[in-house]
Amino acid sequence: MGLLWSMSPVPGSRKGLRLRKKDVCVPQLVNISVYGGHVEEGFGERVPLASTLTERWHMAPGVRRVEIREKGVRGTLFIPPGAPKEEHLMISVSV
Numbered sequence: 001m002g003l004l005w006s007m008s009p010v011p012g013s014r015k016g017l018r019l020r021k022k023d024v025c026v027p028q029l030v031n032i033s034v035y036g037g038h039v040e041e042g043f044g045e046r047v048p049l050a051s052t053l054t055e056r057w058h059m060a061p062g063v064r065r066v067e068i069r070e071k072g073v074r075g076t077l078f079i080p081p082g083a084p085k086e087e088h089l090m091i092s093v094s095v
Helices: none
Strands: 028-034 050-056 064-070 073-079 089-091
Touching: none
Parallel strands: none
Antiparallel strands: 028 050, 064 073, 073 089
């Protein structure tokens, strides 16, 4: 997991870029490439030594995602499959 959470924009990218997932219900496609030498601007034009495309899932299969917008309460409810009604996790973020 450390390989993915520690990702940063390539050299020469616009400042302030962040990796953000808008829809956590679908996987994020991540292209992982290995290049010889050091990373520097223009390395993308070089041929990678190895490369693979992988999926990063942000939510386990079967989990239901429910948006909450009621009486000033805003959040997201993630309900695992087979969970009793009283055992839910609500994540709230204020921006």
